Amino acid sequence: MADMEALKQESRIFNPSAELASQAAISGMDAYRALCDEAERDYEGFWGRLARENLSWQQPFTQVLDESDAPFYKWFGDGKLNVSYNCLDRNLENGNADKTAVIFEADGGEVTRLTYRELHGRVCQFANGLKSLGIRKGDRVVIYMPMSIEGVVAMQACARIGATHSVVFGGFSAKSLQERIIDAGAVAVITADEQVRGGKQLPLKAIVDDAFALGGCEAVRNVVVYQRTKGKIGWTEGRDLWMHELVAQQQDSCEPEWVESEHPLFILYTSGSTGTPKGVQHSSAGYLLWAALTMKWTFDIKPQDVFWCTADIGWVTGHSYITYGPLAVGATEIIFEGVPTFPNAGRFWDMIARHKVSIFYTAPTAIRSLIKAADADPAVHPDRYDLSSLRLLGSVGEPINPEAWMWYYKNVGHEKCPIVDTFWQTETGGHMITPLPGATPMVPGSCTLPLPGIMAAIVDETGQDLPNGQGGILVVKRPWPSMIRTIWNDPARFRKSYFPEELGGKTYLAGDGAIRNKDNGYFTITGRIDDVLNVSGHRMGTMEIESALVAHPLVAEAAVVGKPDETTGESICAFVVLKRPRPVGDEAKQIAKELRDWVGKEIGPIAKPKELRFGDNLPKTRSGKIMRRLLRVLAKGEEITQDVSTLENPAILDQLKHAI
Ligand code: WTA
Numbered sequence: 001m002a003d004m005e006a007l008k009q010e011s012r013i014f015n016p017s018a019e020l021a022s023q024a025a026i027s028g029m030d031a032y033r034a035l036c037d038e039a040e041r042d043y044e045g046f047w048g049r050l051a052r053e054n055l056s057w058q059q060p061f062t063q064v065l066d067e068s069d070a071p072f073y074k075w076f077g078d079g080k081l082n083v084s085y086n087c088l089d090r091n092l093e094n095g096n097a098d099k100t101a102v103i104f105e106a107d108g109g110e111v112t113r114l115t116y117r118e119l120h121g122r123v124c125q126f127a128n129g130l131k132s133l134g135i136r137k138g139d140r141v142v143i144y145m146p147m148s149i150e151g152v153v154a155m156q157a158c159a160r161i162g163a164t165h166s167v168v169f170g171g172f173s174a175k176s177l178q179e180r181i182i183d184a185g186a187v188a189v190i191t192a193d194e195q196v197r198g199g200k201q202l203p204l205k206a207i208v209d210d211a212f213a214l215g216g217c218e219a220v221r222n223v224v225v226y227q228r229t230k231g232k233i234g235w236t237e238g239r240d241l242w243m244h245e246l247v248a249q250q251q252d253s254c255e256p257e258w259v260e261s262e263h264p265l266f267i268l269y270t271s272g273s274t275g276t277p278k279g280v281q282h283s284s285a286g287y288l289l290w291a292a293l294t295m296k297w298t299f300d301i302k303p304q305d306v307f308w309c310t311a312d313i314g315w316v317t318g319h320s321y322i323t324y325g326p327l328a329v330g331a332t333e334i335i336f337e338g339v340p341t342f343p344n345a346g347r348f349w350d351m352i353a354r355h356k357v358s359i360f361y362t363a364p365t366a367i368r369s370l371i372k373a374a375d376a377d378p379a380v381h382p383d384r385y386d387l388s389s390l391r392l393l394g395s396v397g398e399p400i401n402p403e404a405w406m407w408y409y410k411n412v413g414h415e416k417c418p419i420v421d422t423f424w425q426t427e428t429g430g431h432m433i434t435p436l437p438g439a440t441p442m443v444p445g446s447c448t449l450p451l452p453g454i455m456a457a458i459v460d461e462t463g464q465d466l467p468n469g470q471g472g473i474l475v476v477k478r479p480w481p482s483m484i485r486t487i488w489n490d491p492a493r494f495r496k497s498y499f500p501e502e503l504g505g506k507t508y509l510a511g512d513g514a515i516r517n518k519d520n521g522y523f524t525i526t527g528r529i530d531d532v533l534n535v536s537g538h539r540m541g542t543m544e545i546e547s548a549l550v551a552h553p554l555v556a557e558a559a560v561v562g563k564p565d566e567t568t569g570e571s572i573c574a575f576v577v578l579k580r581p582r583p584v585g586d587e588a589k590q591i592a593k594e595l596r597d598w599v600g601k602e603i604g605p606i607a608k609p610k611e612l613r614f615g616d617n618l619p620k621t622r623s624g625k626i627m628r629r630l631l632r633v634l635a636k637g638e639e640i641t642q643d644v645s646t647l648e649n650p651a652i653l654d655q656l657k658h659a660i
Pocket of ligand 1: 447
């Protein structure tokens with residue numbers, strides 16, 4: 001995690017180049033303010049104009065915003081459209097048919113290009129295939145796929161027929177997958193035989209089979225398998241189908257299913273502070289509007305750009321800035337199967353040079369690990385590659401510390417590329433607070449100012465506005481088109497998590513703390529205010545990891561906290577009490593390994609605690625509450641200076657001081 005004090009005092013300012021500014025979609029701060037003013041003056045008029053200008057409607061809307069059932073807001077309610085039509089057909093009609101839509105680079109380096117016409121054909125064929133299986137508008141389809149053209153095709157095909165997809169990141173375990181299949185009520189699962197990452201073949205279909213073996217997935221009629229590696233897999237006759245066989249006889253045109261604006265385009269599960277992951281439900285029209293518009297505003301996308309977002313389609317960044325946004329604006333984009341460190345840590349730079357990438361969007365964790373790699377081995381330093389095609393850089397998913405920002409700015413952008421540090425969330429659908437490349441003077445580590453129409457503010461626990469310079473809770477005061485619509489199957493939890501009564505019931509609670517700079521009002525995100533961890537930009541609930549740990553037969557109690565980490569931002573530190581005496585030495589090491597693997601199986605490798613500490617007990621108050629605050633101090637390796645007189649068992653702190 002970035003050093004907060006250093007961040008608040010950061011005062012270096014970098015102005016966008018005059019050349020970029022003069023041609024940008026939002027050119028200069030006056031243009032930015034004019035849009036903000038337009039939204040202030042006539043909120044519905046502003047969004048209505050943008051929705052008419054940026055989307056193609058089968059049936060135009062007459063109502064912009066319906067607040068009658070707040071916080072269940074409806075946008076463009078009586079309009080109809082199709083998301084896949086907007087991403088594909090529209091490009092065939094406006095002269096982009098033969099433009100490259102996707103440049104796919106496989107882990108091993110093979111490159112495949114598809115034009116908009118070809119991509120349209122592939123999506124239509126697969127959409128027809130899904131229809132032939134009886135999948136209809138409103139059905140849910142779980143997608144558990146590698147980074148691939150086929151993954152994007154699967155998502156777009158669902159959108160085309162009005163099926164609601166729920167993509168599960170390929171790193172999640174069988175159990176996580178099973179829980180999501182059940183909660184979503186999926187009728188089909190789309191997967192691949194295996195995925196290839198960093199030269200290794202990793203199972204996907206076998207994990208789907210394991211998920212079914214856990215039970216409860218009976219609503220799934222079919223599993224469609226994309227053949228990636230031809231590795232050996234299990235097969236259930238009557239249920240399992242090969243993707244290539246399913247599409248072989250299908251026509252390459254498919255009339256889109258016109259859906260209402262509010263029709264759920266997708267559900268994406270994400271972690272909260274309590275309980276099981278939440279199925280964040282997004283709309284069709286409002287979501288797509290913002291995915292497209294932020295491509296124009298934040299990324300200043302131009303026809304000749306080559307856009308590369310390195311996220312996985314299993315996360316919201318991949319949804320908005322791989323599957324939907326770039327195609328909705330007719331861009332050429334890169335889809336990369338592999339990892340940044342294979343065959344070596346110069347892979348990103350090499351790909352930027354070979355594909356002449358002009359806009360590059362990645363996560364601070366990746367940048368920090370590549371800084372380390374470049375320090376250790378000059379051969380993979382960005383200096384060794386021709387990065388002259390770059391004109392804009394982006395950062396997403398976690399706070400970027402000023403040192404990493406400066407390195408990115410100098411060594412990758414050669415001090416000519418603005419960096420858009422985009423703050424947003426699974427729930428927000430697209431960017432919320434970010435610099436505009438042709439307008440906003442940038443300050444390293446600050447996401448600067450809200451996009452026009454986004455009424456972000458900082459308040460205290462009672463919802464009162466706080467003055468600049470005073471840290472508080474980040475909220476959004478008015479609904480916006482791409483916002484979460486509800487939590488799938490749990491509207492009460494939606495209300496409680498995002499529109500709590502304490503804030504009046506109509507203010508969106510982001511779950512992050514923030515502070516605005518005294519002089520310029522710039523926002524800096526100070527981190528989550530709930531029990532959500534951010535490890536390498538992946539969101540995880542401490543409760544989920546604790547539940548996984550206590551499900552192990554040896555574990556009596558567990559408490560999980562985040563620990564600042566130089567590379568991954570935060571890392572997972574677990575304090576564990578066993579049902580048997582506290583282990584030491586080799587036994588402790590062996591049990592720690594067993595528990596880490598267990599968590600990997602329960603949730604996925606990304607949730608494995610980096611560090612485990614065993615105690616006879618956990619620090620508790622007399623009423624039995626675990627003092628996580630103290631555990632955070634211990635995890636950091638710092639001395640406890642707080643008053644511990646309310647603790648029932650202060651002696652336990654000594655035991656938990658050291659990692660094994
Ligand atoms: C954090 C990812 C600081 C934040 C798009 C948020 C950030 C959570 C930034 C959402 C940023 C995301 N600066 N923090 N630019 N971007 N975050 O849902 O804590 O996976 O609440 O969405 O990541 O993570 P999610």
